[in-house]
Amino acid sequence: MTINVAVIGSGPSGFYTVEALKKTGQDVRVDLIERLPTPFGLIRGGVAPDHQTTKKVARVYEKTAQADGVGYFGNVEVGRDVSLEELKDMYDAIVLAVGAPRDRKLGIPGEDKTGVFGSADFVGWYNGHPDFTELKPDLSTETVVVIGNGNVAIDAARVLVKTEAEMAETDIAEHAAAAIKASAIKDVYMVGRRGPIEAKFTNVELREMGKLENSVPVVDAGVLPDSVEGEWSDRDQRLKERNLATMKEFLEIDPAGKEKRVHFSFYAKPVEILGGETVEGIRMERTRVEDGRSVGTGEFFDIACGLVIPAIGYYSEPFPGVPFDDAKGIVLHEDGRVGDGVYAVGWIKRGPTGVIGSNKPDGETAATQILEDISQGSKPGHEALAALLVERNVRVVDYADWKKIDEAEASSARAGAPRRKFVTVEDMVKALD
Numbered sequence: 001m002t003i004n005v006a007v008i009g010s011g012p013s014g015f016y017t018v019e020a021l022k023k024t025g026q027d028v029r030v031d032l033i034e035r036l037p038t039p040f041g042l043i044r045g046g047v048a049p050d051h052q053t054t055k056k057v058a059r060v061y062e063k064t065a066q067a068d069g070v071g072y073f074g075n076v077e078v079g080r081d082v083s084l085e086e087l088k089d090m091y092d093a094i095v096l097a098v099g100a101p102r103d104r105k106l107g108i109p110g111e112d113k114t115g116v117f118g119s120a121d122f123v124g125w126y127n128g129h130p131d132f133t134e135l136k137p138d139l140s141t142e143t144v145v146v147i148g149n150g151n152v153a154i155d156a157a158r159v160l161v162k163t164e165a166e167m168a169e170t171d172i173a174e175h176a177a178a179a180i181k182a183s184a185i186k187d188v189y190m191v192g193r194r195g196p197i198e199a200k201f202t203n204v205e206l207r208e209m210g211k212l213e214n215s216v217p218v219v220d221a222g223v224l225p226d227s228v229e230g231e232w233s234d235r236d237q238r239l240k241e242r243n244l245a246t247m248k249e250f251l252e253i254d255p256a257g258k259e260k261r262v263h264f265s266f267y268a269k270p271v272e273i274l275g276g277e278t279v280e281g282i283r284m285e286r287t288r289v290e291d292g293r294s295v296g297t298g299e300f301f302d303i304a305c306g307l308v309i310p311a312i313g314y315y316s317e318p319f320p321g322v323p324f325d326d327a328k329g330i331v332l333h334e335d336g337r338v339g340d341g342v343y344a345v346g347w348i349k350r351g352p353t354g355v356i357g358s359n360k361p362d363g364e365t366a367a368t369q370i371l372e373d374i375s376q377g378s379k380p381g382h383e384a385l386a387a388l389l390v391e392r393n394v395r396v397v398d399y400a401d402w403k404k405i406d407e408a409e410a411s412s413a414r415a416g417a418p419r420r421k422f423v424t425v426e427d428m429v430k431a432l433d
């Protein structure tokens with residue numbers, strides 16, 4: 001009998017799981033259950049709006065979603081509209097692909113002041129994620145501090161300093177484009193606890209910072225070593241050498257005529273967010289690197305700023321009914337097997353690391369395990385969930401509905417832009433009714 005599988009979450013890991021299950025050629029039906037009407041997880045809501053080539057990976061997922069025996073229940077949140085226990089009665093296997101949507105905290109005084117926005121929220125805001133439409137960051141400040149030295153930090157800094165023309169062919173949310181255009185931002189400090197060699201930027205993202213229309217990268221020549229020393233893999237050694245060479249090229253860039261600067265600040269860690277109710281600055285402690293770890297030196301300095309964006313990583317929320325490893329911020333599992341017919345893939349399984357493609361092996365592993373563990377299906381699957389959701393008056397957005405939302409977004413885009421995003425669930429659903 002057909003094996004019915006529910007995949008909760010339609011980000012990359014969810015789609016790779018569906019693809020792997022269908023590729024087995026076995027008698028398997030799969031339903032993707034997604035809390036938003038729109039699919040693709042962080043590809044829509046995380047990947048920077050000016051990186052459209054990266055977002056195009058979703059085209060492969062389109063084919064997966066439209067294959068025979070694949071269903072899409074958009075606008076259905078597990079935990080709100082249907083419980084995990086109910087799904088267990090309806091599906092032979094359940095795959096958790098819900099990601100890691102929360103920001104890691106800095107853990108310093110003042111973190112709750114107005115004007116501190118974790119990167120998950122801030123990136124969601126400029127990408128039009130409905131959860132963050134009302135964020136309304138005040139961009140009237142001249143100085144922003146982004147904490148972190150990875151690609152998410154660089155994305156946030158870049159989007160803040162790009163010109164309207166540079167963002168014209170992107171799908172940045174209109175509210176964010178307007179706020180950034182009107183902003184007073186001149187200086188963005190991107191601060192890392194360790195040095196330029198330890199920074200986790202990929203080279204393409206780093207180089208981009210030297211090619212912006214109205215912004216220059218600023219690096220202190222004194223922190224750039226002559227060569228990359230340390231115990232790295234060959235691949236990391238090459239990446240670090242390329243990054244060092246790029247930062248040295250930054251020293252040659254003529255700042256004339258550019259109004260904005262992104263400061264690459266190394267060897268400093270935040271110790272306190274300053275101000276009253278609202279951020280007025282940040283106190284930093286200088287650090288040095290010992291055995292690869294950053295150590296405070298006891299020397300402090302302040303940066304006056306009106307906005308702080310910690311971009312120091314993500315963590316998952318506990319999923320109701322599933323054992324959770326609080327220390328690692330992931331579900332408890334054995335190579336993806338959670339137990340009781342439940343499996344985990346992607347960031348909820350591995351933690352928030354890696355690129356889109358890093359999630360593919362998880363999907364393959366889960367598909368193999370499901371077919372190892374279950375030889376015969378015995379649960380009703382799709383029709384049972386559809387009936388329950390009708391009974392509960394849930395406005396399910398199926399894949400044909402999503403395509404209508406997609407077309408409505410594309411057809412209302414400004415010239416050159418791929419789409420004009422709906423930024424509330426209400427507007428997405430209204431476009432259908």
Ligand SMILES: Cc1cc2nc3c(=O)[nH]c(=O)nc-3n(C[C@H](O)[C@H](O)[C@H](O)COP(=O)(O)OP(=O)(O)OC[C@H]3O[C@@H](n4cnc5c(N)ncnc54)[C@H](O)[C@@H]3O)c2cc1C
Nearest residue numbers: 009011012013034035041042046078098099346347355356
């Ligand atoms: C800001 C940012 C930028 C990035 N940029 C790049 C990049 O340029 N290139 C690259 O290769 N990688 C990039 N990545 C990494 C990439 O996005 C991740 O590797 C990938 O999205 C993780 O996939 P996932 O499926 O585990 O989680 P997600 O993509 O987060 O998908 C999880 C899905 O589950 C849904 N969901 C959650 N809870 C429920 C529930 N209870 N019920 C139903 N649905 C639920 C969510 O709405 C979401 O759609 C970026 C990541 C971030 C954070």
